[in-house]
Amino acid sequence: MRRYPGLWWRLFRLSFRARPGVAVAALTCRLLSLVTVPATGLALSWAVNASGAGLRSTALVGAAAAALAYTLNATVEGVGHGLGLVVVDRTGLLLLEPEILGEICGIDGLDHLERSDYLDRVSTLDRAAWGLVAAAWNALDSLVNLARLGIVLALLGTVTPYLTLLLVFAAVPLWFDVRGRRVLTRTELATAEDDRLQRHLFDLATRAAPGGEIRVAGAASDLVRRQARAWRNVHDARFRAQLVSAAWRAGAWTVFTLGFAGALALVILRADRAQGTVGDVVLAVSVATTVRGLVQQTVAKSAQTAESGVLVEPYLWLRRYAAEARGGEAGHRAAPRRLTDGISLVDLTYRYPGTGRNALDGVTVHLPAGSVTAVVGEYGSGKTTLVKLLCGFHRPDGGRILVDGVDLAGLDTRGWWRRMAVAFQDFGRYQAPFREAVGLGEPGDLADDDRIRAAVRAAGADDLLDRLPQGLSTPLGRDFGGVELSEGQWQKTALARACMRRSPLLFVLDEPTASLDAPSERAVFDRYLRRARDAAGDAGAITLIVSHRFATVADADLILVLDGGRLAEAGNHDELIAAGGRYAALHAVSTRGYATTSGPPPPATPAR
Template identity: 55%
Template structure:
C-alpha cells in the first residue's frame, strides 16, 4: 500500500503540475461536497423542528439552505465527473502511456521479450494508462468519501453518541471488499498466459499472413476449439475468484445492515421516550441514509482502488524491471567511428531464456577490421544468435566480446547501434509509406529523399518503387488502406532500410536474399560486396554475411562454419574446399543442386 500511495502521489503531482487550475478545481469540488452533506442534514432537522415549534421564518430559511446545499451537491458531482475524465485522458493518454511505451522500448536487450513473467505484466499493462490515472482519482475520491463518513458520524454522534459505534461496522464492508479484490487481482495475473494464448489463436485464424495456411489445412475449427479452451481456463479461474470474493462482500454488508437497522431503532425509541426531538429523528434518518450511501460509495471506490492494484502492481514491476535492466546493462563509453583492430569474441557462450541447449558454445574468433566475414551452417547452428550478440541484444552468459579492445558491454548501446546496420531474416514489415519504411533505417534522415533513393538503389529496388502507385509515398499494408508487398519485395524494402546509414562500422546481413530470385540475389550481392570494400576503406567496417547460399559467400575474407553453436571450421573459400570438411561437403551439395536446376 505504501508503494501505491507513492505512485498515486506521483500522478497527483503530475496532474497538478500539468493542469494546476483543473486539478485544484477538482479538489475544491470534493471538499465542498463533504461539507454540503452535513449542512443538508442539519438544515432538514431545523426545518422539522421549526414546523413543530410553529416558527415559519426559521423553517423557510432552513428549507432554502437545505435546497441550495442539495442543488450545489448535485451540480458539483456533475462537474467533478467532467473534470476527472478530462484529466484522466490528458494525463493517461498524453503523459503516462507514452512513458510506458518508452520504458518498454528503452530496455536495450531482447531477452525480456522471451520471459513469461515480463509478458504477463505487459499483457495486463498494455493500454492501461487510462485505468492507472483513473485509479489515482478513485483513490482520492476514497479519501473524501471517508471524510464524508467521518463528518456524518460526527453529526450522528450529536444525536446519540452510541451511534458512533456504526463506524466500526462501516469498516466491515471495506475490509471484506479489499480481501475480495485481492482474490480477483491474483486470478487476473494467474490467467495472463492463457489470455495471451487465446488471443494468439484468434490472430492465427484472422490475420492474412497465417489464415491462408489455417484454411488450407482445415485447422480453423481446431484453432477455435483451442481458443475456447483457453478462454474457459481464464473464465474458470476468474469466476471462482469472483464467487469467493462475493461471499466475503455479502458478509460485510450483512454486518453493516444489521448495525444500520439497530441504529435507526435506537433513535426512534429515543424520540418516543422524549430523549430527542422529531427533528433529531429526521436528522438521524437523513444522516443514516447518507451514511449508507457514503459507505456504499466508499466500498465501491475502495474496491476500485484495490482493483487498480491489478494494473499498478504489473506497472510498478515493469518500472522496477526497466530501472534494474538499465542499471545492469548501461554502458557509457562512446562507440568508435572507425574500427582499427576489429571485434574479438573470447570464449563466448549463450543460452536463450527458457532453454537448456547453448545457442553459442565457447566461441572464440577474431573479426578483423575492414574484412568481410561470412557465417554459414545449418538452421539452428547459432548464426543469427552471433549477430544478435554483436548487436548487444543479449549479454553472453560467459566470455567477452571486445570492440577494438573495449568490452562491448561497456559501450553505450544506442551509440553502438547507431554505428551499425543490420537486416535480419525475420525482418520487419512496417505499414507506413514505402519511403518511411526505408527511412526508419536512419531515423535522423527519415525525410531525406536523396538518401532514401540511394538506399533503394543499393537494394536494387528502383523497379519496385516505380511500380508502386505513389512511389515512395505509397502506403503499405492493406489493413491501413495501402498496398501489400510480396515476400521478396518486403525483403528489398528491408535491404534498403539497412542501407540508410552511410558509414556503419558493423554491417550485418542475415539471410539478406532468402526471398529473392537468383538474378536479384546475384545483383544485390555484387553491389553489397562493392559497398563492403568501400566501407572497409572508409571506416574499417566489418561486414558479416549470414547465408545458406554458398555462391554468395565465396568472396568473403573469412568464412565461419557453425555447427551446434560452435565454430567447426574457418578460413577462405579455397582453403575450406581444399580441406574437404563440412564446408566442402555443403558447397558440393549446393553446387550440384544449382547445376540440376
C-alpha cells in the first residue's frame, strides 16, 4: 500500500498534462463541494434568525444565500463528476494505455503472455489504464468526502460541543457499511463462477453456430433449464447477502438517528434556555441530515479506491517486470548478413516453468545454411518449443543455439527478428484491410503496394487477391463487417505475411497448415520447398518446416523426428525409411490407404 500515494501523484500529474483546463475545473468543483453543505446550514440558520428578529435586509441576504448554496450543492458535484470523467478518459485512454500496451509489447520474451500466473496479471491490465486513473481520482474523492464529513461535524461542534459526539455515532454506520459491503463482495466472488456458467449457457442457447448440434441432440431445453438454475443460484445467494448488508445498515442508522435525536434535544434545550437560537436548531438539522449521504459516499469511494488494488498490483508488477526485461543481459551483436555455416543446436534443453518435464531435452543437430529442414513429431514432442527457442521467445535452460557460430543469446533479439519470417500454427486472422493483414509482415513496407503484391504472389495467394471485391483495400473478417475468409484463405494470407521479409536468414513454417488435410498441406509445403531453394542462394537462408504429419515432409533435405523432447531420428527421407524406425512406421500408417492395389487394407495400428 505504501507505493500507492506515489502512483496516485504520478497519475494526477498525467491528468493535468492531458487536459489542464478541464482538470482544474474538475478540481475546483470538488473544492467547492467542501463548503456547500455547511453553507446551506449557515445561510438557513441566518435567514431564520434574522427573520425572527425582524431584520428585513439581513434576512433577505440570508434567504438569497440559502438559495445560492442549495443550487451550488445540487450542481457542483454533478458537473465536477462529468468534467472528471473527461479527464480520466483522456488520461487513461490516451496517455496511460499506450504506455501499458507499449510495455507489454516491448518485452522480448513470451513468458508474460503464456505463464498463467503472469497472464492473469497481464489480462487484468487489459482494461486497467482507465481504472487506474479513475482510482486516483477516487482516492481524491475519498479525501474530499472525508474532509466534508469533518467540516460538517466541526460546524455542528460550533453550535454545541455535544454535537461533535455525532462523530462517534457516525463512525458506527461507517464501520457497519464497510462490513455490509464486504459481505456483498464476498458473495459476488463466490457466485462469479455460476454467473459465468449462466452466461455461457445463454450464449450457447442463442447463438447460431452451436445451434445445429444443440438442436439435433435435443439439448436446447436442457440448456435453458440449466441457465435458469445457474441464474437462480447466483441471485438467490446475492439477494441473501443484500439482506444481511441491509440489516447491518438499518441497525447502524438506527443507532445514528437515536444519537442524533438526543443531540437535537440538547440543542433545543439550549435554545429554550436562550443559550442558543432557533437558527441553531435549523442548522443542526439541515447539516446533520446530510451526514448519511456523506458517509455512504465516503464508504463507496474508499471501497472503490481499495478495489483498485487489483489493478495497481499488476501495473506495478508490469513496470518492474518490463524494467528487469530491459535491463537483462540482452545481446547486442547484429545478425550476420548471410549465413555461411548454418544454425547449430548444441545440447539444447528447455523446461517450461512450473512443469515437471523437459519440453526439449539435449537436442544436438546442425542445420546447414541454405537447407530445408523438417521437424516432425506427435503432439507434445517439442516441435513448437524448438521454434520458440529459435525465435528467442525463451532462453534455453541448457545448451546453446549458434548462428554461424555466434550464440543466439548474444544477438540483438530485435535485429534477429528482422531477419526471420515465421508462419505460426495459431497465426493471426487480422480484421483489417488485406493490405495490412499481409503488410504487417514488414511494417516498414505497409505503404508499398508492389512489395505487398509480390508477397501475395510468393505465397500463391494471387487468386485470393483477385477474388477480393476491393483488392488490397478489402477489409477482412466479420468482426467489422469485412469479407470473411475460409480457413484456407486466412492461411494463405498468413503465408503471404511471412513472405514480406526481404531476405530472411530463417524462414519457419510452424504448422500453419495444421487444419488442412494432409494432401493440401503437402501442396503448400511443396511450394515453399521450391521457393526456399530458389531464395536460399544469396543469404544462405534456412527453411524450417514443422508438421505433426510424417508423410508431408518427405522432400526436405533433413528431417528431424522429435519424441518427448528428444531428437529420435535425423536424416533425409530415404535414410529414415531405410533405418526402419519410428519415421518409417508412421509414414507407413499415413500412406497405407493409398496403395494402388485394391486388396484388403493392411492392419490398422502400426506396431510401436
